[in-house]
Amino acid sequence: MIQRGIAxxxxxACGAVAVGAQPPTLASVLAxxxxxxxxxxxxxxxxxxxxxxxxxxxxxSPTFAPAHVANVKALVREGYFDGLTINRAQDxxxxxxxxxxxxxxxxxxxxxxxKPTLPAEFDRPLAAGxxxxxxxxGDVYAPEVGWSFGFPxxxxxxxxxxxxxxxxxxxxxxxxxxxxxxxxxxxFVIIGHAxxxxxxxxxxxxxxxxxxxxxxxxxxxxxNLGFYETAEQRVEVKxxxxxxxxxxxxxxxxxxxxxxxxxxxxxxxxxxxxxxxWFKYAVGKxxxxxxxxxxxxxxxx
Amino acid sequence: MIQRGIAxxxxxACGAVAVGAQPPTLASVLAxxxxxxxxxxxxxxxxxxxxxxxxxxxxxSPTFAPAHVANVKALVREGYFDGLTINRAQDxxxxxxxxxxxxxxxxxxxxxxxKPTLPAEFDRPLAAGxxxxxxxxGDVYAPEVGWSFGFPxxxxxxxxxxxxxxxxxxxxxxxxxxxxxxxxxxxFVIIGHAxxxxxxxxxxxxxxxxxxxxxxxxxxxxxNLGFYETAEQRVEVKxxxxxxxxxxxxxxxxxxxxxxxxxxxxxxxxxxxxxxxWFKYAVGKxxxxxxxxxxxxxxxx
Numbered sequence: 001m002i003q004r005g006i007a008x009x010x011x012x013a014c015g016a017v018a019v020g021a022q023p024p025t026l027a028s029v030l031a032x033x034x035x036x037x038x039x040x041x042x043x044x045x046x047x048x049x050x051x052x053x054x055x056x057x058x059x060x061s062p063t064f065a066p067a068h069v070a071n072v073k074a075l076v077r078e079g080y081f082d083g084l085t086i087n088r089a090q091d092x093x094x095x096x097x098x099x100x101x102x103x104x105x106x107x108x109x110x111x112x113x114x115k116p117t118l119p120a121e122f123d124r125p126l127a128a129g130x131x132x133x134x135x136x137x138g139d140v141y142a143p144e145v146g147w148s149f150g151f152p153x154x155x156x157x158x159x160x161x162x163x164x165x166x167x168x169x170x171x172x173x174x175x176x177x178x179x180x181x182x183x184x185x186x187x188f189v190i191i192g193h194a195x196x197x198x199x200x201x202x203x204x205x206x207x208x209x210x211x212x213x214x215x216x217x218x219x220x221x222x223x224n225l226g227f228y229e230t231a232e233q234r235v236e237v238k239x240x241x242x243x244x245x246x247x248x249x250x251x252x253x254x255x256x257x258x259x260x261x262x263x264x265x266x267x268x269x270x271x272x273x274x275x276x277x278w279f280k281y282a283v284g285k286x287x288x289x290x291x292x293x294x295x296x297x298x299x300x301x
Numbered sequence: 302m303i304q305r306g307i308a309x310x311x312x313x314a315c316g317a318v319a320v321g322a323q324p325p326t327l328a329s330v331l332a333x334x335x336x337x338x339x340x341x342x343x344x345x346x347x348x349x350x351x352x353x354x355x356x357x358x359x360x361x362s363p364t365f366a367p368a369h370v371a372n373v374k375a376l377v378r379e380g381y382f383d384g385l386t387i388n389r390a391q392d393x394x395x396x397x398x399x400x401x402x403x404x405x406x407x408x409x410x411x412x413x414x415x416k417p418t419l420p421a422e423f424d425r426p427l428a429a430g431x432x433x434x435x436x437x438x439g440d441v442y443a444p445e446v447g448w449s450f451g452f453p454x455x456x457x458x459x460x461x462x463x464x465x466x467x468x469x470x471x472x473x474x475x476x477x478x479x480x481x482x483x484x485x486x487x488x489f490v491i492i493g494h495a496x497x498x499x500x501x502x503x504x505x506x507x508x509x510x511x512x513x514x515x516x517x518x519x520x521x522x523x524x525n526l527g528f529y530e531t532a533e534q535r536v537e538v539k540x541x542x543x544x545x546x547x548x549x550x551x552x553x554x555x556x557x558x559x560x561x562x563x564x565x566x567x568x569x570x571x572x573x574x575x576x577x578x579w580f581k582y583a584v585g586k587x588x589x590x591x592x593x594x595x596x597x598x599x600x601x602x
Contacts, residue, residue, distance in 0.1 A: 200582045213521045220514040281501045
């Protein structure tokens with residue numbers, strides 16, 4: 001239903017008439033980027049979830065949840081997740097993996113250097129050195145929203161706090177009712193409308209860069225909250241690995257559009273005012289979670 | 302990751318102390334509803350999409366898009382959709398079905414009483430008699446949002462217009478670049494974060510009441526915009542039928558929570574302020590598309 005033709009368009013500005021100039025669209029903004037607009041995530045902050053069906057690639061955010069990032073990497077490096085299962089797929093909400101038997105199993109008891117639980121990192125202090133590209137259109141849930149280091153985020157300048165926002169594809173740490181009962185042994189990804197009520201209620205610490213369709217298409221669990229009810233329904237986690245530990249030939253090379261650039265600000269504008277020919281009405285605003293942060297496979301050299 | 306335990310809670314109001322009273326949650330609000338809070342949709346406004354995997358049930362809105370509802374029912378009754386296919390599954394966006402070969406095929410030429418295209422019904426005039434339950438928390442895309450006849454909707458009182466909002470599960474009519482090129486021969490459902498930029502750009506005329514997981518778990522198409530690239534990838538539409546035309550024994554009995562009731566207003570409050578024990582922070586606001594309009598199977602009599 002979306003046919004993204006680009007209309008010829010007369011742009012009038014400062015008395016000049018540029019007939020035939022094209023207003024920016026997502027496609028035109030991306031086409032105009034240079035290599036400097038893209039970054040290669042630090043392989044120490046990239047984690048792979050390898051399933052029989054393929055690989056899901058995550059970028060982690062040590063800025064927003066340093067203890068969780070360190071702990072999940074430690075769990076990954078201890079092989080904690082290898083052989084565990086995807087246990088939950090709740091429609092329009094989350095896919096979750098970890099220890100199907102939860103709490104106090106052999107897997108959990110075998111954790112060595114990593115920690116079974118951590119204090120929550122629901123938010124963090126605002127600080128110099130954290131870049132911020134603001135979205136000016138307001139937000140139902142937070143005083144300010146925007147992007148930082150490639151992640152959708154929110155902040156409250158009065159409270160001096162900032163946090164990642166639970167947009168589609170964001171990676172969170174599951175927990176029980178105790179705020180300090182999480183820590184990374186249970187992980188989930190958002191596969192539906194952004195449940196922003198999880199913001200500041202659950203530690204968000206990364207997002208999917210590629211492969212989310214391997215999770216979002218999983219059969220929904222028929223148990224309460226979308227949990228699978230039998231062992232046969234669960235998909236095995238073949239392995240989780242930190243990209244830096246993987247031989248170069250087995251890595252998935254990806255680049256992410258920088259969010260602190262003019263190119264990204266143009267992309268935001270292109271999403272606030274959709275100018276593709278298909279669109280008849282441009283509201284002139286956009287919601288945080290409706291602005292994608294593009295990911296690409298770098299061209300071979 | 303969500304464990305919806307309900308904490309014992311001391312409610313203080315008007316000097317009275319009710320120790321042990323529970324603050325409202327989605328579960329408690331639903332448990333307290335009476336039969337009068339639920340309605341049975343008119344079977345003339347309920348349509349089934351029957352796939353080999355099961356049935357998707359839609360409620361249509363003749364209030365918001367009368368011509369499209371009438372035309373889709375006419376197409377359904379002519380058997381237009383029977384034997385056509387699901388042609389597109391774009392992650393975090395839409396699933397779409399219709400004529401894979403598009404435009405001017407035998408199917409389209411065979412349309413009899415129905416119309417191949419219709420003028421757009423992107424919005425409609427505000428009018429007395431259209432109920433409105435307002436959400437007071439603001440919205441990025443529209444001056445006002447709320448619910449009408451069970452559908453998430455928006456309105457602009459200054460312009461005197463109202464329209465359905467493209468939340469998860471909303472049913473729309475595909476079209477080409479011409480606003481009048483739709484009409485119901487191509488249909489799509491939202492399976493990701495609400496693409497509210499489609500509001501007023503695409504005729505929305507219903508929503509899924511049950512079975513969306515049959516669409517949201519479909520393999521994503523690998524072609525441009527998530528279109529399937531081969532005939533083998535497409536899932537057949539066994540039939541679409543208007544519920545009123547289906548023998549009673551083959552219907553799917555469903556009831557929808559009325560959205561013009563005190564019960565629904567309590568449900569909104571329960572979603573604005575999450576009081577389940579798991580939640581540590583209640584923002585006191587909620588986004589339109591994060592308030593579900595509950596559907597139930599009526600108890601057998």
